[in-house]
Each structure stands twice: as C-alpha cells, then as structure tokens.
Amino acid sequence: MWKPAFVSRQVYNNPLPISLNTVVGLTEEARQMIRELEQYREVAPKGTIDFLYRLSDLVRDKRFLHISSVRYGGGMAEILRRIVPIMKTMGIEASWEVIAGTQEFNDVTRRITDGLQGREETITEEMYQIYLDVNARNAKALNLDADLIFVHDPQPAALVDHRKGGTWVWRCHLDAGQPYRPVWSLFRRHVLKYDAAVFSLPGFAQRLPIPKFLLYPSIDPLTEKNRELSRGEILQVLDRFGIARGKPILLQVARFDRFKDQIGTIRAYRMAKKHHPCQLILAGSGVLHDSEGEAVLAEVQQAAENDPDIHVLQLPPEADREINALQRGATIVVQRALKEGFGVAVSESMWKGKPVIGGTTGGVSAQIVDGATGFIVHSVEGAAFRIRYLLSNPGVMTRMGALGKEHVRRNFLTTRHLGDYLTMVKLLCPE
Amino acid sequence: MLLNSEGGIVPTTDADTTFRFIGCSEIQEILGKQAADERQLAELLEEVPLDSVYYHTHSYFLRSRFIERTYPNDFAQWVAQQLQDHVLAERLSVVDPFDFQSLEALREELISLIDDHLSGMRTVPRATFGTPFYFNRSRILEVPTGIGVQTLREFRNAIEDVDSSAIYFHVFEAHLRLQRKENDFSAWFRGSLNLPDLADRLKALNPYLGSLERLRSNVLTMCDEQLAKSASVEKV
Numbered sequence: 006m007w008k009p010a011f012v013s014r015q016v017y018n019n020p021l022p023i024s025l026n027t028v029v030g031l032t033e034e035a036r037q038m039i040r041e042l043e044q045y046r047e048v049a050p051k052g053t054i055d056f057l058y059r060l061s062d063l064v065r066d067k068r069f070l071h072i073s074s075v076r077y078g079g080g081m082a083e084i085l086r087r088i089v090p091i092m093k094t095m096g097i098e099a100s101w102e103v104i105a106g107t108q109e110f111n112d113v114t115r116r117i118t119d120g121l122q123g124r125e126e127t128i129t130e131e132m133y134q135i136y137l138d139v140n141a142r143n144a145k146a147l148n149l150d151a152d153l154i155f156v157h158d159p160q161p162a163a164l165v166d167h168r169k170g171g172t173w174v175w176r177c178h179l180d181a182g183q184p185y186r187p188v189w190s191l192f193r194r195h196v197l198k199y200d201a202a203v204f205s206l207p208g209f210a211q212r213l214p215i216p217k218f219l220l221y222p223s224i225d226p227l228t229e230k231n232r233e234l235s236r237g238e239i240l241q242v243l244d245r246f247g248i249a250r251g252k253p254i255l256l257q258v259a260r261f262d263r264f265k266d267q268i269g270t271i272r273a274y275r276m277a278k279k280h281h282p283c284q285l286i287l288a289g290s291g292v293l294h295d296s297e298g299e300a301v302l303a304e305v306q307q308a309a310e311n312d313p314d315i316h317v318l319q320l321p322p323e324a325d326r327e328i329n330a331l332q333r334g335a336t337i338v339v340q341r342a343l344k345e346g347f348g349v350a351v352s353e354s355m356w357k358g359k360p361v362i363g364g365t366t367g368g369v370s371a372q373i374v375d376g377a378t379g380f381i382v383h384s385v386e387g388a389a390f391r392i393r394y395l396l397s398n399p400g401v402m403t404r405m406g407a408l409g410k411e412h413v414r415r416n417f418l419t420t421r422h423l424g425d426y427l428t429m430v431k432l433l434c435p436e
Numbered sequence: 437m438l439l440n441s442e443g444g445i446v447p448t449t450d451a452d453t454t455f456r457f458i459g460c461s462e463i464q465e466i467l468g469k470q471a472a473d474e475r476q477l478a479e480l481l482e483e484v485p486l487d488s489v490y491y492h493t494h495s496y497f498l499r500s501r502f503i504e505r506t507y508p509n510d511f512a513q514w515v516a517q518q519l520q521d522h523v524l525a526e527r528l529s530v531v532d533p534f535d536f537q538s539l540e541a542l543r544e545e546l547i548s549l550i551d552d553h554l555s556g557m558r559t560v561p562r563a564t565f566g567t568p569f570y571f572n573r574s575r576i577l578e579v580p581t582g583i584g585v586q587t588l589r590e591f592r593n594a595i596e597d598v599d600s601s602a603i604y605f606h607v608f609e610a611h612l613r614l615q616r617k618e619n620d621f622s623a624w625f626r627g628s629l630n631l632p633d634l635a636d637r638l639k640a641l642n643p644y645l646g647s648l649e650r651l652r653s654n655v656l657t658m659c660d661e662q663l664a665k666s667a668s669v670e671k672v
Contacts, residue, residue: 052581056601060577218466374500378503381517
C-alpha cells in the first residue's frame with residue numbers, strides 16, 4: 006500500500022509555553038523578543054503564532070546553525086537577523102555565523118556567483134585554491150557542531166568539505182537555472198557533499214542526486230519597508246519627490262538594470278495614458294559604481310523625454326521608508342521584468358493592498374494569483390491593457406488589493422518562513 | 437441514554453471522546469522532473485511518485501488557504517495558463533479527487549484524460565513562451581495544536597480560531613493520504629457525539645470546491661445550525 010513520504014506523529018498535550026507573566030528566568034532581551042513575536046499576532050493569520058509555538062516545541066532540543074558571508078545587506082541577512090533571535094526565544098539553539106574572507110576571496114566568490122547565474126567567468130586553479138583555503142580557515146575557526154547546518158549561497162559552501170556531524174543543507178538564493186557550465190561543474194562537487202539543497206523556485210535548481218527543496222523568500226511586515234505608514238507620512242514622501250496628488254500613480258520598483266525593462270513600462274504607461282490621465286514612477290537603485298546601471302538610467306531618462314508625469318527616482322539602497330511610501334501611495338504596481346529573481350517587490354506591493362501587474366519571469370507568477378490579486382501579462386501591450394482595465398474599474402482594484410494582502414499574509418510573511426525552517430529542522434534531522 | 441445540552445449523547449463509558457486538533461506543516465520537494473508539453477505531462481505523471489500526484493491535486497489548498505483560483509489542481513492551472521489549452525484545463529478541472537478511493541486511481545484518470553485529449557489533436561500544445569510544469573511533492577509534518585474539545589459547542593468555538601492547516605489535515609489528509617473512510621470531523625460527530633445527521637452532512641461536503649477558509653465557514657455554519665436545532669429541541 007502507498008505510504009506518505011513522511012509523517013511525524015507525536016502525542017502532545019502541554020499547554021502553550023509562553024507567557025511573559027509566568028515564565029521566570031528570561032533575560033530582558035528574550036522578553037523583548039517575545040514581545041516582538043507577539044506583535045506578529047496582529048498581522049499573521051489567526052492561529053499562526055500559537056501554531057509556531059507548537060511547532061517549535063517539536064524541535065526544542067535541536068541546534069540550528071546558519072552560515073553566511075554577510076550579516077548586513079540583502080534579503081537573506083534581513084530575514085536571518087529577525088528569525089534567528091526569534092528561534093532562540095522559542096527555545097531552539099539557533100545561531101548564525103558569518104565567515105571571514107579577504108579581498109581576493111571576495112573577488113573569486115563574486116566570479117563564482119556570477120558564473121552560477123549564467124555569466125561567463127573564468128576561475129583559475131589559483132583562484133579556486135583561494136576559495137578552498139579561506140573556507141578551510143573558517144572551518145577551523147567556527148564551531149560547526151549543530152544538528153542542522155544551513156549554509157547560505159556559494160561563499161561558505163566549501164565548508165561542507167570539513168563536515169563532521171549533523172545534517173548539512175545548502176541554501177541557494179541565486180537563480181542557478183542556467184549557469185555557466187564550467188563554473189557549475191567546479192562548484193557542483195561541493196554541493197554533492199550536502200544532504201539536501203534548497204532553492205527559491207524549481208526553475209532556479211540544477212539536476213542533483215540529493216533532495217532539493219523549495220522555500221519561497223518572505224517579507225517582514227514589521228520592518229521600515231513594510232510597516233504601516235500614516236497618510237501624512239506617505240504624502241510627505243510623495244511631496245518630496247514632486248508627485249502630483251489626485252492623479253493615479255503607476256509604480257515600478259526595480260534597480261536600473263536592462264532586464265528590469267523600465268523602457269517597456271514607459272511604453273505601457275504611454276499606451277494607457279491615451280485613455281486615462283496617470284503618472285508613472287520608476288524607482289530604483291543599482292547605479293552607484295555600476296556603469297551599466299548608469300547607462301540604463303540615462304536611457305530611461307531619455308525615454309521619459311521630459312514628460313512631467315514620469316518620475317525617475319534613483320534611490321539609495323537604504324531608502325526603505327521611501328519605497329514603503331511609494332508603494333502605499335501607488336494606484337497600480339507594475340513589476341514586469343525580462344529576467345527576475347524571486348522578485349519580493351511583488352509581495353511588498355500586495356502587502357500594501359495594491360493590484361500588481363507582473364510578467365512570467367522568476368518568482369513573479371508564483372506570487373500573483375492571476376485575475377485575483379493582479380494580472381500576469383506576456384507583453385508591453387498586455388500590461389497597457391490591464392492598466393487601462395484597472396483604471397476603468399476602481400472596484401476591481403480595491404478587491405484585488407484586499408485579496409493580495411490576504412494572500413501575502415498567508416504565504417509570504419516572515420511567520421511562514423519561520424514555520425518552514427522549523428519544519429525543515431524536524432523533518433531533516435534524525436531523531 | 438443521556439442527552440447533553442447540544443442534543444448529542446453524553447458518553448457513559450471511560451472511552452476518551454476528546455477531539456484533538458492536529459495541524460500540519462509542509463515543505464515542498466523539487467523532484468527535478470519537468471514537462472514542456474502535454475505529452476510529457478502525461479508521461480511524467482505515469483512515473484512520478486504518488487506523493488507528487490497528491491501534491492499537485494491537494495497542496496494548493498494548504499498553500500493558498502484564502503484565495504480560490506480558476507482551476508482546482510496544478511495540472512489544469514498550468515495547461516490553461518502556460519499552454520492556453522482551455523479545453524484540456526476544463527476537462528482536468530472536473531476530475532474530483534473526492535470521487536476516488538486511491539491516488540493510483542486518480543493518477544490513471546488524469547493520464548487517460550490527457551491521452552484521450554491528445555488523440556484528437558494535430559499538434560501537442562507546448563509551453564513555447566511559458567514556464568514548464570515542475571513536478572514537486574510535499575513532506576508533511578503533523579503538529580499537535582494542543583487544542584482538545586469534548587462537545588459540539590467547544591468544537592465550534594475551536595474551529596473558528598484553529599490554524600487552517602488543522603482543517604486541511606483532518607479533511608484532506610484524512611481522505612486520500614491517510615486513507616480514512618471519512619474525514620476526521622464527521623467520524624468524531626458520528627462516533628463520539630452520536631450526531632449522525634451532522635456527520636453525514638459534513639461527510640458529503642466536498643472540500644475541493646473552495647478554499648480552506650470557505651471550508652471553515654461551511655463547518656461553522658453546520659455546527660451553528662445543529663446547535664440551534666438542539667436548543668429548540670431542548671425547549672420543546
């Protein structure tokens with residue numbers, strides 16, 4: 006008879022463990038973290054936080070170690086900064102180590118990262134040795150003793166060569182679906198030493214003889230980028246950027262990169278504007294020290310042709326509140342890239358109650374429920390048509406926005422991510 | 437026989453009649469098999485593990501507990517969205533897992549339907565511009581919620597707030613994955629509360645035609661109707 010792949014059964018009757026009034030011996034830091042976790046109760050679906058406490062009880066005795074190359078910058082670091090302390094508060098021995106590298110090491114790992122994402126890169130024997138040596142030094146310096154060791158991205162991946170115990174999982178945050186073969190062949194030998202690999206989308210994975218899991222990124226509803234803003238705060242940002250009030254706003258948030266196709270969005274806006282007065286905001290970063298970004302920005306500005314209703318905003322990477330305000334002030338969000346990673350800007354926008362028009366690339370179509378929370382389109386014309394449709398039907402926009410918010414609440418918040426991690430610890434670590 | 441205030445039977449034995457809610461958590465496993473056209477879809481459907489058939493016909497309910505999409509299973513959704521073959525999508529969408537006693541039978545029906553559809557086609561619809569169909573499967577972890585109830589009213593109050601994964605577990609998992617004769621709720625109403633009418637109504641409820649939240653709402657309505665009925669019987 007067919008049996009399920011894995012079902013864990015435990016008898017459980019304990020009451021909920023967490024109550025600030027009754028638990029003794031907690032440090033002030035732990036109390037603060039519990040308070041923060043309790044704040045998620047207001048934004049997560051009902052029952053979620055209690056469910057997470059229950060889930061954490063199943064893995065209370067497990068040691069869960071994350072290893073990455075950076076502690077700040079990037080979505081992964083943002084999530085770990087939040088999730089690791091919460092896990093500790095829940096009684097799990099969670100920890101996070103960051104490897105130490107050198108400038109040469111950083112140069113090599115940048116090449117490996119680019120190569121895994123499809124760019125032609127050469128890794129010489131000497132470069133590869135630098136990669137191995139730095140990982141070996143870190144293996145000696147770090148305490149790698151844990152039940153589940155989660156290694157993020159290529160930089161620390163060779164630590165697995167020095168594994169002693171525990172379950173080792175490689176977490177790939179990149180789109181490695183079409184890598185530059187020579188780089189992948191070199192790197193694959195390390196991945197094969199892991200017990201499992203985790204990718205953000207099935208299309209981002211390579212054929213491997215180890216189990217491969219799917220784990221969607223998430224957004225944190227309590228951070229500056231996603232927290233509730235007052236109307237005054239939103240208007241203040243819009244005014245600062247000279248955005249007119251009372252005219253529908255189309256918004257694309259993406260770094261200035263050819264694959265993000267801001268020019269295509271301008272074309273869609275122009276088609277729609279023939280029928281509806283509207284304005285377009287193209288907000289993004291990626292220009293600093295990046296000649297290609299500068300070139301794309303110049304092209305976008307040229308395509309805007311001094312149209313006063315097109316606002317090209319070059320924002321610094323830390324402009325979280327500004328992006329939050331722009332997303333909240335927008336009428337429709339357009340995230341139609343030619344090549345995309347997971348594209349969490351889609352979830353960020355839906356969390357703010359906005360209908361999103363997105364393309365089929367990357368994780369965009371995994372986030373939008375076509376026809377319910379927005380539209381998936383295949384062309385500039387498709388985007389233009391859907392913009393017109395939505396601007397003509399404000400009721401549909403309201404309904405889609407509300408559905409989108411609920412969809413994100415259940416599928417793309419930190420709380421879901423935390424649940425995924427806890428489940429992995431339980432399912433992947435032997436009793 | 438003693439009647440409780442809700443019209444059900446007060447147990448007179450020592451048997452434990454407590455209903456314990458169990459939630460579940462899922463991680464998705466990528467199988468590394470992908471179909472670019474309808475023929476490949478049928479071929480791979482034949483060889484993937486049954487867990488994958490289960491995943492693509494059930495897990496959407498767990499993954500999207502609030503929004504109901506156009507088609508109720510991943511196969512129909514992909515065929516419509518990526519291949520634009522709405523005829524096959526519609527034919528796949530009426531395959532109701534509720535009608536099948538085993539996943540093998542469900543798999544056979546899906547394959548036979550695609551084969552039959554392809555026999556009438558001159559060309560095989562292909563995802564030229566869209567994304568391929570990626571076969572996955574899920575690993576499910578049972579998570580006891582710690583919530584136990586003994587009466588219909590307690591059940592009603594608990595189900596209003598319990599994590600929706602518990603509704604998934606007791607209704608969807610109970611049916612095909614754990615191969616129970618009826619869902620856990622109706623079995624408890626029948627066996628422990630002696631409320632066969634309510635059990636029959638709940639057993640007849642097709643969970644595949646909606647979302648988990650809609651299912652929660654339907655169960656709540658049935659409980660409220662039963663509680664009102666029992667209250668009026670008591671007054672008489």
